Amino acid sequence: MSDLQPQPQPSSSSSPPSSFTFPPEYHFPPFFTRQRNLTTHHAQLVKWSNLVLSYCRHHRILKLSMSGTSGFAMPSPNLTLPVVSSGGNSSSNNPGPYPPSLILGEVTAGSSVVEVDTSELFHNRKLNRRLALADIRSVIDFLRKDGRAEYVSTGKKEPSEGDLAWIYWRTPEEWAGLVEAWVDATGQRGSVLTVYELIEGDGTLGTEFHGLDQELLLKALNVLVKRGKAQIFGQEDSRGVKFF
Template identity: 55%
Template structure:
């Protein structure tokens, strides 16, 4: 089987050495790049915004996703080969992605660690907060929403955004994207917690 919920895994995923840390420096670098590309593609396909390494170790589906059909364990464990990327190696891949700006360890993750290279839960930026901000800004322009106050719920769950790239976006990631726009003077956030709204300029 080459798919998980219709996701096409790359050919490397079907070879045992892909799951073992390579000792040659150049080969290892290529391995990290291929794992990074795979993780980004897998998470984009399933609309996963976070991965939990503890879920990988435990083999469960709790990876902070609304898509219950996809998990970190499905990604890091090739059942056909009976091979699994170790938690330490998976963390190294995520740290590599962090340095490339494509992952960020979550503060207050499962083990409470948020330091560089630590933590069990990481954001996976198949689109960075800056890229999500650009999506939001484009939608605001296209739909003439400048000057309108919208709730954060309306942005990610409302009928008007259905079909947009950010419909269903993780609320915390939405906040990161909005902060990018706030810093640029393109948006202002009102209210607090569950009753927050945003005005675009």
């Protein structure tokens, strides 16, 4: 990938603040242009895929917008995110992994998942270079082949035509493993818990899956169901799960 080797870039304060450290190639203009050579393009996709996974893991982003402007993130264990109103005002207390200026607003009332500004991921303002939407989709498709991404279905259009994609920096199978380990560690086999208790309950405080998006948790629980380790029952608003 010799034509994509990065060069030092001058510092600038024009980019949104982020504690994430971008890789060297992010600061080289050709990285944002689709490479015509197939071998070079494959290497470019690998680097972009690694960047997307690393960025989303760092900010705990579960769903990423194809438009490259936002993502839905979950808090770190034992951390309390600031309450963000529809007007964009938030408390000064922000112990989360992202600065206040990256938080766009509250996603769901009572939910610990927040909408986060991800415009810097595909748009390097210092270089004034942006990855084209078609190329972003190519990166997501590349991740899909490795089981690390999935388009979010809205029921209105084909998932691949939508704007959101799950980014599996931890796959449903890996989340399932964490849930099962917690079940064993806390002696919950044979117990019945609600999905809400697993996501928001005091018993899961400090676990990696506390505050997880409900849809993603259900994907993980269904992995345990297929393994004969759990049973899900009840209606959408009052689902419960029994662990075996």
